[in-house]
Amino acid sequence: MAKIIVLGGCGAVGSNAVKTLVRDNTFSEVAIGDSNVEKAERMAEDLGPGVISRKFDALDIDSCKDAIAGCDLVLNCVGPFYSTVKTILTAAIEVGINYVDVCDDPDVTLEILGLDEAAKKAGITALIGMGASPGITNLLAKLAADDFLDETDSIDIFHTHGGEPFEGDGVIGHRFHCMSIDIPMYLEGELKYVRYFEEDGIALRQSFDFPLIGKNIPLYPYPHPEQLTLPRYIKVKNVTNKGSVLPIEYYQLTSEVCRLGMASKEPIEVKGREVVPYDFALAFIKRERDRILKETQFGEQRGAMSIVVKGKKNGEILEYRIHTYSSSQALGEGTGIPAAAGAIMMQQEKVSGKGVLPPEGCIRPLEFIDVFRPLADMADADMGKSGESSLIVEQVDADGKVTTLDF
Secondary structure: OEEEEEEOOOOHHHHHHHHHHHHHOOEEEEEEEEOOHHHHHHHHHHHOOOEEEEEOOOOOHHHHHHHHOOOOEEEEOOOOHHHHHHHHHHHHHHHOOEEEEOOOOHHHHHHHHOOHHHHHHHOOEEEOOOEOOOEHHHHHHHHHHHHHOOEEEEEEEEEEEEOOOOOOHHHHHHHHHHHHOOEEEEEOOEEEEEOOOOHHHHOOOEEEEEOOOEEEEEEEEOOOOHHHHHHHHOOOOEEEEEEEEEOHHHHHHHHHHHHOOOOOOOOEEEOOEEEOHHHHHHHHHHHHHHHHHHHOOOOOOEEEEEEEEEEEEOOEEEEEEEEEEEOOOOHHHHHHHHHHHHHHHHHOOOOOOOEEEOHHHOOOHHHHHHHHHHHHHHHHHHOOOOOOEEEEEEEEOOOOOEEEEOO
16 A cells, blocks of 8 residues: 655644544555654654654755655645745655645745646646645635536635634744735736735725624635636636634734734844844734633634635526535644545545646546545544534525525
8 A cells, every 4th residue: 555744744734634644544654744753753653553753854855855755645734835845846756756735825836836847757746735725715616617607707715714722833924924925816817916914905805704603704815826726727807815814803913913013033132132023923922812712712613615606607697605614623624634635536546637736727626525525524523523514505696596505
């Protein structure tokens, strides 16, 4: 049987991918690759036979090559991707090993798409962005556009989550990054960029009702890769991506800290000592998160995504809303489980083509759902939350009549 290594296997996303792969048994050996080898060793011991640990440095290509040597597949869960993904993907290409990641940074996505020819020459498939958003969102958008509509006008992606047991520095740092860079949006047939704190970004803010998660949840422009990749595979006028983190008070605190410049890594002198605002901000936000979760009585982690696709079928204007939600899973499970599903599909030869490809370019949506659903159910059962995750498909006609479809 095949061997897989999950890089960043001790993190919130990677650890859930590892647990999913161990439950599934497609791979005879699951290696946990992490810079914290002691934690990886403890995790491997807890998970039992067939799970091993390997230490590696995500910024050192030779270390990456050594870690993945002898494996049949690499699953990369090491964030922030804007600083690590090129090194790890290059290592996989040079060693000649198939690759899956959950890269959600659009700026570096364009760069790694540029490695397509190198991957083809190496004879490998690199499936990028196979998480929740991007990942599941890409495939559900493709499903609606290809199977439900004749013409697609717009694809709007909405997501929210919160209440995870812990959030590391990388997660908060990624949010700072998302609030600081140019945010791609595909508008009126053109790729445009907006800024989170400026008028063009503020104008795109809205609220949305997520089934079973909450109503009127504020959403903000999000720099994810769907806006870059979906128009390459679907003829469409508009693709947007908006999200937030729950409780919303916590997300707004993060936003305000970033707006005030506290995400800066330039040291400043405070009473004779050098202080890095970024380091202080991380510690402050993590402390305040615990307080906010307690004060809002937030409860268990949960998350949701909605993909709203508008277009025409037989000349009739239609809208499809595909909602995924879980009252027991959030960021870690929500991203780690689809990543594991992508890895399993790669091993099952259900990922087509060579080169660097997003999900919509190489996976059939219904085949993914068939693989993903049992894995999500097993995760729910493992947490004693059987049946807590689900998928809702709604059709909205030109008069606004909503019909829930069996799916």
